[in-house]
Amino acid sequence: MLYMSVGIGTRQRAVFQQDTRKWLHRSCPATYYFGDGEQHPLLIMSAEIELPNVVCRMTRNTDNTEEHIETNTTPDSLNTDLLHIYLKEGDPVPHILRRTLYLAVPATTLLLFLTQFVPGHLDLLDDLSSGFAGDLKILRPHIDEWLRISASELLEHTLLITYISLYISMWWVYFQSRISDDEGRGRMTRPLRVQSLRRLLGYSSLHWDNKPARSEQLVDTYQKKGSAGMQVLAILIAVSLLIIDKIVDILPFSGVQSRWKQAILWLGLMSSSISFIGFVLCVDSFDTMFNRFKTDTIRNIMVHHFYKYTINPRYVATACMLFALIMLLAYYSEIIASLAIGVLVVAGFRFWFPDLYATCRHLYNCSLPETRNRRYNILSTLLIAIPLVMQTVLIFWLDDA
Numbered sequence: 001m002l003y004m005s006v007g008i009g010t011r012q013r014a015v016f017q018q019d020t021r022k023w024l025h026r027s028c029p030a031t032y033y034f035g036d037g038e039q040h041p042l043l044i045m046s047a048e049i050e051l052p053n054v055v056c057r058m059t060r061n062t063d064n065t066e067e068h069i070e071t072n073t074t075p076d077s078l079n080t081d082l083l084h085i086y087l088k089e090g091d092p093v094p095h096i097l098r099r100t101l102y103l104a105v106p107a108t109t110l111l112l113f114l115t116q117f118v119p120g121h122l123d124l125l126d127d128l129s130s131g132f133a134g135d136l137k138i139l140r141p142h143i144d145e146w147l148r149i150s151a152s153e154l155l156e157h158t159l160l161i162t163y164i165s166l167y168i169s170m171w172w173v174y175f176q177s178r179i180s181d182d183e184g185r186g187r188m189t190r191p192l193r194v195q196s197l198r199r200l201l202g203y204s205s206l207h208w209d210n211k212p213a214r215s216e217q218l219v220d221t222y223q224k225k226g227s228a229g230m231q232v233l234a235i236l237i238a239v240s241l242l243i244i245d246k247i248v249d250i251l252p253f254s255g256v257q258s259r260w261k262q263a264i265l266w267l268g269l270m271s272s273s274i275s276f277i278g279f280v281l282c283v284d285s286f287d288t289m290f291n292r293f294k295t296d297t298i299r300n301i302m303v304h305h306f307y308k309y310t311i312n313p314r315y316v317a318t319a320c321m322l323f324a325l326i327m328l329l330a331y332y333s334e335i336i337a338s339l340a341i342g343v344l345v346v347a348g349f350r351f352w353f354p355d356l357y358a359t360c361r362h363l364y365n366c367s368l369p370e371t372r373n374r375r376y377n378i379l380s381t382l383l384i385a386i387p388l389v390m391q392t393v394l395i396f397w398l399d400d401a
Contacts (some may be wrong), residue, residue: 268327278317
């Protein structure tokens, strides 16, 4: 008689009885041979299943002797089912564009009000505010200095605001695409069922599982990722400090140019400071994983917990560091900064929102979403072309002026 127990690493555990034999064969296609070289029928008394990596430990009793066999296999059908769930998720592009409008339209409207309406209608505002805010005439020199801008500057500011809104919206959708039982209270807070790296890893990665590690091998992979992560974070911490140092050197002289330039640098300084703090916390969390704990159970829980802690701070710090670099570029040229955002969104979108249709179509015989690819290509071209065209227009405009 053969007794088999199967252990795999995932979200679900179940105990299967003898009638589970066919299911196990279908999920773990393999042929089992024993010491005598013959293939024996399997009588499964119990099988404990986790996903997605399978370790089969079998014991066969023959003539009062025991033969122990351990083998590794992969339940391909179960793994591909997880990918199929991901492929059914929605397209993130409409959500990103919608949030871009939510951010860009109010910000651009405020910019137009402050820079076009207020300087041109001071008499009207003075009459409206005379009853409760006093005379605004004393503020006219400051209003002209702070708010009055040229048409070319207005175009540059509008372009930068729009691209910053796009960048923020991309990360907004990314973080909102979490896998969570908490549905949230509003449309803007509940988890988005869209294709993103966050959801893909949540479905397929053991390191993103909500349950602690259960094997020495998995703990070892956690620690290897932590060791590699600390090396990368050391570089990112140095980059954050370089950005902070550069902005601090420029900041005392920015007020001489405009309040707009000063605001850009302050945003960059705050973002780089946040990224520095986030990276340092992640390094400390990774370092905690390498403690020698008193029991294996405590070790498994602690390693899993401190690795999971780093997931959000790492991505937030990365987004803030990139934003700080963009703000530093915007101090010198807002159009170049907008172009940098466009390149970052186009190049990073395929990584942060991976589209696996082309890779997985042979598994499901599914057709490629041509409409989605065509729309993505058009938007990518526009994101790169608009800053270049605007820069060309402004060059000829300034030459004519």
